[in-house]
Amino acid sequence: MISEKSIATFGRFVYLNAYAFLLLIMGAGMAFIPIYRFGQWWLVAAQAVVVFIILKGSVEIFRSWNDKKRKYHVLFERNVESLRPDTFSEYMKAPCGRLLVKIVLKDLDKQNEYKNLKKYKEPFIKKLAKAHKPKKSIVYMREIKR
Numbered sequence: 253m254i255s256e257k258s259i260a261t262f263g264r265f266v267y268l269n270a271y272a273f274l275l276l277i278m279g280a281g282m283a284f285i286p287i288y289r290f291g292q293w294w295l296v297a298a299q300a301v302v303v304f305i306i307l308k309g310s311v312e313i314f315r316s317w318n319d320k321k322r323k324y325h326v327l328f329e330r331n332v333e334s335l336r337p338d339t340f341s342e343y344m345k346a347p348c349g350r351l352l353v354k355i356v357l358k359d360l361d362k363q364n365e366y367k368n369l370k371k372y373k374e375p376f377i378k379k380l381a382k383a384h385k386p387k388k389s390i391v392y393m394r395e396i397k398r
Contacts, residue, residue, distance in 0.1 A: 258359060259324045268320055268351050272313035279306035313348065320352060327356045335362055337369055344372035345379075 259268075266273070283303045287295045323343070330339045340356075343349030350373070357363050374382075 259321050259355065264355060265317065268348065268355070269313055269317070270351065271347055272310045275306050275310035275313070279303050279310060282306065316348075320348070324352060324356060327352070328359060331356065331360055335360070335365055337365075337372075340369050341372040344369055345374050 282299065285299065287299045327339060327343070330336060340353050343353050353369060354363070354366060357366055357369075
């Protein structure tokens with residue numbers, strides 16, 4: 253059995269945070285575009301907001317490293333005896349999750365199963381439509397007796 257330490261390597265950190273590095277490079281690149289030369293200071297403000305949003309996304313992905321290690325451990329433990337495709341469905345919906353799935357399958361020596369798990373990946377159009385629908389929230393309240 254492979255321990256949780258197997259994911260905590262520099263190579264895997266870079267691989268699982270590839271999107272964070274991409275956002276970091278994009279944000280830094282956008283920050284150095286000399287928009288101030290156009291004389292429109294509102295463009296500089298808009299540039300600053302866009303750069304901030306991109307860099308914030310990058311930082312959030314980097315900060316999720318401990319969560320990724322925990323999810324790796326859970327996925328590995330659930331599938332070490334036999335592969336349960338349903339346990340991967342949640343992770344196949346996001347790019348970072350798909351990278352995590354690939355690492356877990358590699359450590360389980362079942363890389364060829366990835367093509368079977370692709371059925372859980374949602375198409376971009378479906379994700380876009382789902383993002384614009386209102387989400388149903390259920391709040392359960394119970395009375396506390398003193």
